Amino acid sequence: MTLETLSTPKSAASFTQDGNQYLTFSLGRETYGIEILRVQEIRGYSPATPIPNSPSWVRGVMNLRGTIVPVVDLRAKLGLELAQYGRFTVIIVVNVGTRVIGLIVDAVSDVLSFSPEDVQPAPDLGGSGDGRFARGIAHVQESLVVLLDLERVLGGAELEASSSPAAA
Amino acid sequence: MGRHPHALPAHRLQMTDPIVQAFLEEADDRLAELEEDLLRLEQNPAEPEIVNRIFRCAHTLKGNSRMLGFEDIARFTHSLEDLLDQLRKQLRVVTPDIVDVLLMSGDVLKQLVGVARGTEAPNPDVSEGVLHLINNFLSGEAIAAPAPSGTPTSTTAQVAPTLTPIAQTAPAARVQQAAEPIAEPVPAPSAPSAATSPAPAPTTEAPRSNADADSFFGFFEETAAPATAPAAAAPIAQARAASPAAEPAAPCSPPPAVAALPPPTQDAPAKSTLTPSASMLARAAEPIAVPPKTSSLPKPEAPRAPATPETASIRVPVEKVDRLINLVGELVITQSIIAQTVDHLTPERMQTLQEAVAQMDRHARELHERMMAVRMVPIKSLFARFPRLVRDLAGMTGKQVALETSGEDTELDKTVSERMSDPLTHLLRNAVDHGVETPDERKVAGKNETAHVKLKAYQRGGNIYIEIQDDGKGIDKERVRAKAVQNGLVSADAQLTDEQIVNLIFKPGLSTAAKVTEVSGRGVGMNVVKRNIEALGGVITIKTEKGKGTLFQIKLPLTLAIMDGQTMRVGEQIFVVPLVAITESVRPQRESVHRPAGAPPLVMIRGQALPMLALHELLGIDPEARDPHDGLLVVVENEGRLAGLLVDELLGQQQVVVKNLETNFKKTEGIAGATILGDGRVALILDIPGVVELARKHELVASH
DSSP states (O other): OOHHHTTTTSSSSSOOOOGEEEEHHHHTTTEEEEEEEEEEEEEEEOOOOOOTSSSSTTTEEEEEETEEEEEEEHHHHHHHOOOOOOTTTTTEEEEETTEEEEEEEEEEEEEEOOOOEEEEEOOOOOTSSGGGEEEEEETTTTTEEEEEEEHHHOHHHHHHHSSSSSSO | OOOOGSSSOOOOOOSSSSHHHHHHHHHHHHHHHHHHHHHHHHHHHHOHHHHHHHHHHHHHHHHHHHTTTOOOHHHHHHHHHHHHHHHHHTTTTOOOOHHHHHOOOHHHHHHHHHHHHTTTOHHHHHHHHHHHHHHHHHOOOOOOOOOOOOOHHHHHHHHHHHHHHHTTTTTHHHHHHHHOOOTTTTTHHHHHHHHOOSOOOOHHHHHHHHHHHHHHHHHHHHHOTTTTTHHHHHHHHHHHTTTTHHHHHHOOOOOOHHHHOOOOOOOOHHHHHHHHHHOOOOOOOHHHHHHHGGSSSOOOTTTTTTTSSSSSSOOHHHHHHHHHHHHHHHHHHHHHHHHHHTTTTTGGGHHHHHHHHHHHHHHHHHHHHHHHHHHHHEHHHHHHHHHHHHHHHHHHTTTTTTEEOOOOOEEEEEHHHHHHHHHHHHHHHHHIISOOOOOHHHTTTTOSSSSEEEEEEEEEEEEEEEEEEEEEEOOOOHHHHHHHTTTTTOOOTTOHHHHHHHHHSSSHHHHHHHHHHHTSSSSSTTHHHHHHHHHHHHHTEEEETOOOOOOOEEEEESOSSSEEEEEETTTEEEEEEGGGGGGEEEOOOGEEOOOTTTTEEEEEETEEEEEEEEEEHHHOOOSSOOOOSSSSEEEEEEETTEEEEEEEEEEEEEEOOBBOOOTTSSTTTTTTEEOTTTSEEEEEEEOOOOOHHHHHHHHHHHHO
């Protein structure tokens, strides 16, 4: 299932080792990447059932073939400006620890491979809010891909601590 | 669960080894069979086939345990086997004493198996004590004649010195036993009555207090069946010695204060003296009771409960699995038919497609049903532990009780079955302890001296019913009412129906009160029983008739995974409320809604003021009906209190499959779980106690 779903965004990028492959997606003008091995599947966006009294970035829960999966708006989670959900909006279903979580992103872009040399540590700029969620920055020709650390973005404490996104 | 690495056999076979696992599971089964057979043997002492079966059982256990290096078990079963061999060869006649020792041996073996599993601490003193008893039998000459009445006392005389020191070396265990919420009040009220009251039947009361004191002591605390050894030891000494046993009981009674208490002349003073000592014990017990090990501690009121309360594996008959496999095969075939038809879909093939889809639908439903059935186990496994419980309790209380079970083949969800163990144990204990009268009392009342307690299970519709019926004296409504008034649960002039009065025994305030146990006969931990049953989505009802007996009827859902729910809409969201929680739904009148200052909004329904919980406010939803009388009020019951949930619309009742929210998300207050509706959408299941709590917090915030 995983491979089938992912075969669409395949690109010219060379496939070397799975461990270095990233699924990239866009949020606004920026491109982000997550390790491909974490990705379970990609689904079109459909509204989730809201959960009362939960953090605002949790959009609710959806039915993934009988499993109840929480859906997180990644823009909201990373502190970005919110966007309308459109026909490119997708939900990337990822595994974080033992949990299965859906991430709402603007659009899926590509599957890219980065060798460790391509990845720079994330500059600690403070301020911007999402700096601490990055595990590194990768260069692709002229553009940058922010590689997210899913544990930090969605780690246990993040989902368990009720409403404070700052509790990392 | 306390782990005891030293309990593992020397040659490093790990607990996790499948062979060890299989051995332990089989040992559990064998020991359960052993006990059943022993109880049968007691009824038919001359039946050689039963003895043979018991012998074979011990023999297998010995062989297997030796093979796997569980030397303690092997050594114990070896001696046991010697004794059984004498019985088998008819060198010795089966006497009640031998059955007692054999039953004790079964308990020791259960404990040793628990040690092997790593869930129990070894307690060599106890096993050595029983071993000693066995050896006494073996070393004594084989008596072919039935033992005269003097013999039992001498047997117990041997028991006493062996076992009492153990009790004294285990003060911590004693307190742990006291920590049991249900059992804790029992010894307190009964001990003084035995020691001091000039009750009409001191002989019957006294052994009970002694036995209670023993289980209170908990010297068998580490065994799987704490009450059984005292059960066997105490009644022989006291009941058969036929003399009031207050004095032998006294040295065993743990709180010295209890024995020294003044005679309970009136309810009130007795309560005031008893309650502190009980609560003191409870308090003292707390720090000790906290360690996780307590969870594996057998409860005194559940002497037959297995050491591991919920086993992780299910034994499924091969036939069930085969049918599942067949069905899945069918499903795959239908799926491929559909796939092919869709690939070359022409208007003519529409018919084929429709048929295939209909078939797939049937298969899917059946698969779902059968899959659920895998979790269903016959209630036999639960009922099997009760004959022993009733036997021991009857012995302790000096009553003659026959337990009749029926409907053992009724199937029940495994989890439900396991969680029913404690409530049923408690109800049966109550039935024997308080429900039925002593043989003398029964004779006076013109009843058969042997009381009958019936335990029955059956399925009706989507529910399982379990009934516990005794033919005892029934619940004394006047006393329950008087007690409730005294405790401030109801006002003295309250108009109560009989049903309401009887149901008062489920109130926590009433059941923990020590005295009510004595007077009305019912109440210890009944609120816990009710809570446990309600936690399973069940309902318990009582029918009682003075002088005729009491019937407890428990209605349980077939499975925990499926629930009868009422779907309702608030704004655009759909919620499910468990049907059992709902009493009625009404459209509130404008004038019946009150918003007093400093209190939650109230709604009057037939003269009763209920708090009104506006779900849209609590759950942060944009509703259709802001004005209560535009919406509907769903009246729900929570812990005996009613509350009204304000919703926009009722949608319908349906069975919903309960899904857990915590697996991938987290526990959310007010939400019990989620379910998937017919259209694939997720609907949340409301947790009524949680919603009430949410409302309380909401109110707190609003009022500050």
